[in-house]
Amino acid sequence: MIDVPVLVVGGGPAGMSMSLLLDRFGIPNMLAEKRPSTTTHPKARGCTARTMEQFRVWGIEERVRKAALPQESDVACWCESLNGPLVAYTQPAPVQNTPAPRSIVPQDAVEEALADELATRPGVALRRRTEFLSLAQDAEVVTARLRDLDTGELLEVRARYLVGCDGANSRVRDAVGIEMEGPPTLALMANHYYRADVGHLPHVRSAIGFLVRPRDRSRPDVNVLATGPRGDRWLAVQKLRDGEEPMSEEDLIAFVREIWEIPDLPVQRINVMNWHMSAQVAQRFRCGRVFLAGDAAHRFPTAGGNGLNSGVQDVHNLAWKIAAVLSGHAAVSLVDTYEPERRPVAVSNTEFAVRNQGRMDEMDEAFRRRDEDPETWRRLLVDQDNQLHSDGQAMGYVYRSAAVVDDGSPLPPHDSRRYWPADRPGARFPHLWLDVDRTETTIDWFDTTFVLVCGPDADEWESTGTRLAGAGAPLRVRRLPHLLGPLTIRRDGAVLVRPDGHVAWQAPGAGAEAQLAVALDQVLAHVPDAASVAPSEARGVEA
Ligand SMILES: Cc1cc2nc3c(=O)[nH]c(=O)nc-3n(C[C@H](O)[C@H](O)[C@H](O)COP(=O)(O)OP(=O)(O)OC[C@H]3O[C@@H](n4cnc5c(N)ncnc54)[C@H](O)[C@@H]3O)c2cc1C
Known part of the structure; x- marks a missing residue:
């Protein structure tokens, strides 16, 4: 039996932030993560000003920014092909009220920065390749069963608190019987992460994403998202139509060459992730000594970019409360305030993201009809600022x-x-x-x-x-x-x-x-x- 004050399950952005914060408060903790490394898929692509403010305080802001796109690329661009014409750009958001503006940075780089910082923290016992299996709790402690995925060894860990940061399909959430509310599938998505060096082209760093909507409706609609500042790694996000299959590697290579109009462009697929776009919030964020944070507690459509950020804010809210209780400064009921503070934010972020997804869908239609109805197209383009500029949602x-x-x-x-x-x-x-x-x-x-x-x-x-x-x-x-x-x-x-x-x-x-x-x-x-x-x-x- 291993005794530890806090067990954090899941080492994505939420779990690593939780572990790091607890260590900053002087609370030793174990972080159990089933993967051997940080994510190899870029997933989320932006940190809000509020998240960057926390990274500033934790000393990792500059490391994160090094992997980011230039500040002025905080815009989206609609086009039929990446070789032009680039039909329209949104406006970059004004930077104000923060010392640490929002950063367009891929999640893999954020996770690497967090992992590097965690490696320097003496109070964190990071166990990779360690899977959470089940838990039992009483009034005093929670006891978790974990499995070492390399040796098969079963471990028992006893903690005062367990924080489930184990993502959308949270086993911790299932173990305490908390249900999700809201639609599990709004759309089926396929993310194709690939290498194609087009860094020499003038427009590659001009936008966070190019929304490629070919005139030929038989061609897939794909959002091509820049991943990192060099213009050599990209993410093609494919929203699957009814019955549509994700592009094969061959299709992807042909698609990439076609949209850049460079027939011999070397393209190498790195990996693919299929995922469900959902709009769900957990009915409760806590059961006894077990808390949920990040995607384990909520799943939003990606438009508006709140997934990673909400998880970091969840644990920023929870860590000081757990630390204050464990260090004897607060009564145990302080942790009761986590759910009433964070769940309404998750609900608001879900509503915001669903509205944004609607904006994106309307835009697709208006883009295609822009010659017949330019007024609607312009109005909806201006309206996109309401999702891309979201300091109020992030900090308000x-x-x-x-x-x-x-x-x-x-x-x-x-x-x-x-x-x-x-x-x-x-x-x-x-x-x-x-x-x-x-x-x-x-x-x-x-x-x-x-x-x-x-x-x-x-x-x-x-x-x-x-x-x-x-x-x-x-x-x-x-x-x-x-x-x-x-x-x-x-x-x-x-x-x-x-x-x-x-x-x-x-x-x-x-x-x-x-x-x-x-x-x-x-x-x-x-x-x-x-x-x-x-x-x-x-x-x-x-x-
Ligand atoms: C393919 C994809 C694309 C995305 N694109 C975007 C985007 O463009 N913009 C955006 O804002 N968001 C995006 N998201 C969402 C964003 O990535 C998440 O909101 C964010 O990763 C949530 O962080 P988290 O730490 O809560 O969970 P996760 O990042 O999911 O981390 C959970 C961790 O828990 C580990 N784990 C799971 N089960 C166990 C277990 N039983 N034992 C031990 N460890 C376990 C997992 O290995 C993982 O490392 C995307 C997500 C996916 C999957």
Whole structure:
């Protein structure tokens, strides 16, 4: 029997992020992954600004960006063939409100960066070629049975918590009897990953993807997606029509040569993945000591690019809670707040992705009819920005649960396209550069402890926070040099921010410092009654 505080099952982006985060919190953990290596298929192709912000804090942002397309290629292009005419491009999204803009980067490169970082972490026991089989749990522990796929040896692992990050066909989810809600199959897809060096052509890095819609309807509709910055690796995503088979290797080679109009182009298929496009969310994200995260908890259509990103955000929400409970800073009920915070985001992401898929389908039709009906075609092209520009969806969610002391202040409007920075309870604390050289941002403050963010004149709050931290509270104190833009915090006030960068509590101005310890206790679930902390006084925006 192996004893470990947390067992993470599945080493995709969600599982590796969970393991890495737990280690950053000082929680030893085992990561069991059945494959021998990170994915050999590029799958998802973009990290949102929110995910890149986390990679920045974890020190892997630059590694990930090295494998990315240029920033301005964050657009889609419709065409009949890749040798032109390239009929229309969407607009690149504006970069604002973040120190770490969205990156167009394939999932295999993201997984490699995470795996490299994990290899340096002493608290992570990474077991590849190790398959999760089953589990049993009681009030104290969860015991999992694993199999070493090389030796056939069976292992028993006993943990305080188990996090199932084992993907869309999660065996962990089945083991605890959690059902998925929503349609399992919206479409059948085939991803063909291949090598074809066209890096010398002028337009290859100009778009994240070329949506090739041949005039000849007997030819397949394929999205040709750039994979990496060199223009030599590509993904052809084929949406299968009724009864249609995935292209054979021979068909793929012919197709690639045809769309580039280079008859002798060397093309080498690397691998193929057939998959179901689904729109499903797990009925529950937790059963006792077992949690679900990533694709194990939700599966979206890929349009809008939320699959990988939602998984990283799930574990960013869960890891600090499990760590706070295991290190004795929080009552066990803190982890109850994971599902009420993350499930609504998964539902919203599913709805957004389904809407986006509808946009893509409408576009296909309008593209083909663009000569007869140019107005519809133009309108739908402009509308594509509503899926490709989605900072609001990526950063604008506001958590509501017992781990947030709500003060009734107005909620920013939900707008999937635009992110409205807010420092109200539950919202991501906004990014502000702290120095003229733009090297440090408020986002860098939020990592492994709570942070009391003090206004420029909040001397009393600063000394109260420092005293509390000195007495052992999981808290650091930071002072804002100025109040700019979206902040409603008073110059002599403060905001308590959770380790995941979301505001836990907004304090009133000077004179109420005793409330800090109460608020922290409440968020850490030591005080069950949400009404026990007085709501902040009405606040105005400081000049
Ligand atoms: C072919 C394909 C193409 C995709 N394209 C896109 C895209 O273009 N854009 C986009 O946003 N998303 C895309 N996705 C979705 C995206 O890849 C996922 O949302 C993302 O990988 C989810 O990460 P995850 O860590 O939750 O799960 P996964 O990446 O699926 O990782 C789960 C891990 O668990 C392991 N595992 C499974 N069962 C066990 C077990 N019993 N024991 C131990 N380990 C186990 C698996 O080997 C795997 O490594 C695609 C997915 C697929 C399959």
